[in-house]
Amino acid sequence: MTQLAQSSGKQTGHIEISQVHIHLGEGSDRFEALQNVTIDVAPGEFVCILGPSGCGKSTLLGALAGHLHQSRGTIQVDSASVAKPHPDRGLVFQHHTLFPWKSVLNNVAFGLKMQGVPRKERLQRAKDLLNLVGLAGFENRFPSQLSGGMQQRVEIARVLINHPSVMLMDEPFGALDAQTRLMMQQLLLEVWARIRTTIVFITHDIDEALFLADRILVMSPRPGRIIEEIALDFPRPRQTDIMTSAHFTELKRHCLALLHPDSNHEPLPRLTPLGSPPVTRMQFAV
Amino acid sequence: MSALASSVAVVDDVKLPAKRQFNPGKIAIRLLSLAVCVLIWHWASTARVNLGIVAFQNVPTPVDVFHAAWELLHSSVIVSHLKASISRVITGFLAAALAGIALGVLIGRYRVFENTLLPPLEVLRPIPAVAWIPLAILMFPSSEMSMIYITFTGALFPILLNTIHGVEAVDPRLIASARSLGATRTALLLEVVLPAATPGIFTGLTIGMGTAWFCLVTAEMISGQFGIGYYTWMSYTIQNYAEIIVGMLLIGVLGMASSALVRQIGNLLMPWYTLQRKKS
């Protein structure tokens, strides 16, 4: 357990996004996904980016992860420019990306394997992390044998094993049912309380953003811009009863107004951290 | 572990695969279908059925074929025939597996290889085995190698194309996650791309094993004394029609059995895949 606690005094995970524009698509399909975004995230802060579908929040996450490049502006983490993917900036997808051919334990241990950590040690550390997320006993199952919520927990554990200074989460609970989602949110807060990595959490669920974040950044529809910043002062650890408080409801009303100024807008297709929505190519059978 | 975490563990339930049922009914139906086919064949050949567009007057009866098969299986040369053919098919197949998988991964993964290697391979692909015979004889140091080359060409392309397909179909998010977890280029290839492409590769290997047998008769026309293909062709030359059918059926059975073997090996190596398939 102590291995996982953040060592005191180290303030890593400072994100500085400065005047970033991101364009996606090629040729005539090229469009501006993000427009002049400037964000500063303090080390250990839990920030939610809230915005309508297709506004570019996943695109921003992708650039932070290092999978996309901005067309203008700079992105820095701890004063170093983000150029390519790195285990220090872990990425959690909405639908898990666990390796189907590896057991749950080996999936979680993967990051350590890439670092060259010997087998016995990395499997033990993976086991400890699985305990933390409540999956003790499921080490030798294959991902396809787990439910959605469990799969997401493994996905998170897999990222955490690298002690990332930044954890990037792309609507990680969006595919889960309401009850599982609530439990996962509570689990995340518990784990984060122990580890205190910087979290950038994408969602379009207002309740979720208000429940989880220190700060909410509201994004406009495409091209995405930050239109408002809302600081949240609900006490931690967050309890579920805040969701029925008056302050919560007021903030929710405010966010709703920001997100749905006119209901005539057609919702745009969802973007991913890897770029524009994938175009299906005609593949001829062998 | 907090109370919350442990409670979450209890609520989610795990789906376990159903135990594989031994189904005697299914086996009975399959055997019955084969028996019916043999009966129809028996009737058509003994009654010398002539439908105008296809005639069974000169087709040997199942009884003739059975006698010929019996004689072959009890002859002193059957082992030599089997050994010769099986070694040619397996060697050609293994060479094709090596080349097909290696080239397939390169072509599927790197555009430069796709642009340089794929065009010549696509030109060679439609060339039938028979057409390769003269070159095969000129290019290789021995007749045995020429024959192995022919079975190699038979197996190569299904393996190659299915590998390319399997590699190209790897979920890009898996690759992105692997990179975000610190995977190097080599690790990506070995830890992610190859395992992800394995189901596709094994599809190719299973098909390739069948097509290697397919080319066997052609291969053994090159020269010989032994081999099932040679036996079939020789029987044709001296008009022993029952033996021709024995040769055909033997190739069919051996092809089917070896294909199934490859598939089984694949299933053993891909336990996660069979689990996924059984779920649906």
Added chain:
Amino acid sequence: MKLKLTVLSALLAVMAAGSVQAETIRVAIGTQDTTINCATGGLLIRELKLLEKYLPRDGKYKDVQYDIQWKNFTSGAPLTNEMLAGKLDLGSMADFPGSFNGAAFAKAGKKSEFITVLSGSTTGSGNGIVVPKDSPVQSLSELKGKTISVPFASTAHGMLLRAIADQGWTVDKDVSVITQAPEVAGPALQANKIDAHADFVPFAELFPYRGFARKIFDGSQANSPTLHGSLVDSEYGKKYPEIVTAYLRAAIEANRLITAEPEKYSELIAKVTGIEPEVNYLFHGPLGLQTRDFTFKPEYRQAIKTSIETLRLMKRTDADLDVNTFVNDQYIRAALKQAGQDYEANLKNYARTPLKAKDARTGKDITDFKRVAQIWVNGEPLVRHYASPESAFADLAALEKSGKKARVVYAQDRNSGNKLLAGDAWFVKNKGEISAFLSKDQAEAWAKSKGGDVLNFDAVKAAI
């Protein structure tokens, strides 16, 4: 109404009349064009449209429409397959595949008959054994312990087994025999992948002519008579004997034409098959390697009998084919009679295709036909004949000096009289006399007993 009735009945009458008159009889013939000695039974008839000249048009054939179909094959087995399936009525092949044809028909409850010989050699020439050009092997005895390939169940296979037995060898113990079709053997010889290859017409001469092989054994050395001939589906023959006879008359006419102008028709065969005219002339020219024959000489009947016996061994069946009922000479006797020839007289004639010519150098008539040599000069339509190899070589030197080139030079083997490609042959020069031999050891044996120097073709040219 009346008009409609008239038109309708007129139409019906025409149709009825047409159906009675327009009987179509199929004449489907299978050929082996590349087996050039079958040319008179296939290629020549087809190309020169001789069949149409002789098909009956009287009596019961008065208003018949003939549907003539030609199909070509590279060996006998697929041809037999089609005859058995009822797709062909007549076909040409050698003695061995012919016997398999007869057996296959018998097994199917039908019958096929050998109706004529087209070309053969009572001594066995036409089949031969070759080695790769660079092989050190000069004779069959040197092939002990080696591997010889041969097209399976062919007339060459029969010869090879005979030759091996003559050496006192046992197959698989002293020598290994494997199957290889001629189209596959060619590349194998070129690439030196096979120790030796035995084959039928024209391959044992064609491969040397093309420069990648050397002939070391002629079928006559095994004394195994060989023939190519034609077969017919008996039922067809019984139904249309006149058509079968007409086919044979066409073959006889083709024979007459090629006897008269061998160079012209060798070129025609070359055009259709791709087999060089020089090789075609080797077989079809005067004093050729095989004799075109339409009679079932006792040697040929024996060859068929031997092939039936060997067939029993190979097929491991007791296919009982009686050579006396399998061979049916009634049609060819009738055809020869119609053509004004005598079957019995031809039966007794064992001479090669005769040569009536003058020595191109001296101008004198050639009377001795044991040492004839020939030169086919580039650009000339006819072959030059010479009474002796020395006369030919002298003329060759003169021709080359005047800037002319020889397409091919032929000489007769001193021992057997078989025509050879002089370019590959061995010679003994004894003062002025030059003798030709197929193999080096034969030449050396002659030189030892009669004196003289053993030389190859180029050495002889240089010595003139």
